[in-house]
Amino acid sequence: MHTLRDEPPLPARAGSLDRLDLRMLRILQSDGRITNKALAAAVNLSASACHQRLQRLMDQGWIEGFMGRVNIERLCEPVQCIATICMASHAPDTFRQLEQHIDDLAEATAAYTVSGGCDFIVHFACARMSRYMELTDELIRLCPEIGNISTHVVLKQSKAFTGYPIAQLLVEPA
C-alpha cells in the first residue's frame, strides 16, 4: 500500500504527477514496449493500478506516443544534414511560414527556433545529397525571407537520441 504522506515533495513543475508516475515515465521512455505487467512489477503496483495510470499518462498527454528506434544507417545510409538558417526579416509571420514549410517536409526530421548566431536549426535526413539541395532550394524559393542557410553534413552520429534525462531534469534548483 502506498502512503504518500511521508514522501518528500515533488518539483512543482511535474504538475499532478507523483513519484510513481515519474518512474513509469522514465521506464516507458527507455523501454516503450515493456508489458504492463512488467511495468507494474517495476514500480510495485498491481497490474490494474498500473494500467490505469498508464492510460492516464497517455490520455493526459504526458506520453505523446511510442516509437521504434530504427537503425536507419544500416537500413539505407541516408545523408543527414544539420542546417542553420538565418532570416533576413524577423517578422513573426515569416517565422511561422518557414516553420510551416519545414513541418510539411517529411525529410526535415527535427527543427528548432533558436537564439544565437542563427534563427533556426533543422535536421534533415535525405536519400542523397542532391535531394538535400532540392529541399533547401525549394525552401529558399518558398521563403524569400531566408537570409542564409549554412549546412553541416553529418559525418557520424556519435550519440543518438534515446530520451531525455528525466532524473537530472527533475532535480530542484539549488
Place this chain on the structure above:
Amino acid sequence: MHTLRDEPPLPARAGSLDRLDLRMLRILQSDGRITNKALAAAVNLSASACHQRLQRLMDQGWIEGFMGRVNIERLCEPVQCIATICMASHAPDTFRQLEQHIDDLAEATAAYTVSGGCDFIVHFACARMSRYMELTDELIRLCPEIGNISTHVVLKQSKAFTGYPIAQLLVEPA
C-alpha cells in the same frame, strides 16, 4: 500467400529485408506499442509469421529498441541548447575523447560529428541554464582541444523528431 517473384526489386541498401519488413519497420517506427496482432493485420500476415519477422527485426538489430515519447516541456520545461563546437586540433584522439565525454553526459541528448563551420553539434537538455554552463565549462576543462563552443538556446521546438522518413529514404536514385 505471398509470391515474391512478381514484385519489383528492392533497393540493395535494404539488405536482406523485403517489402513486408520495411512496412513493418515503418509502422513500428510510428507506433512502437502496436500489438503484434494489429501489425500482422496491417501487413496482411498471420500473427505467427508477423511475430517471427518482428523477432528477427529486433534480433538482427534493424530495430534498436522502443521508446515512449515523453512530453518533456510539459513535464519540466527544460532548458534546451544546441552547441556547435570547433576543435583547435583535429587529431583523431581528440575527437574520440570529446565523443566519449559527451557520451557520458546524461544531459547531452544527441551529438553529431559534422563538416562545415564547426566540428560537433550537440543537443543538451538541462534543468536550468546554470547547469548548462557547468556542463560546458566541464567539457572545456576535460577537453582543452575545444577551440570554441557557440550556444544556441532553443526558444521553441517547432518540429519534434518522430522518426525517419523511411518511404522517402528508400527511393532509388534517379
Place this chain on the structure above:
DNA sequence: TTTTTTCGTCGAATATTATTCGGAGGCTGT
C-alpha cells in the same frame, strides 16, 4: 472528533494477445 466524500488500490474474472508447434506449399538446385 466523527462522518462523509474522494481517490487510488487490490484481486478476481474475462477478454485479448503473444508465443509455440506441426504441417503445407512455394522456390531452388540437382
Place this chain on the structure above:
DNA sequence: ACAGCCTCCGAATAATATTCGACGAAAAAA
C-alpha cells in the same frame, strides 16, 4: 521429379491486458 530450405498458416497453449466491484487511506465537512 525430387530433396532441401524457407516462410507461411492455423490451432493450441501460455501469458497478458482490461474490466469490475470492493476495500482502505486521506482529506474535507460536520
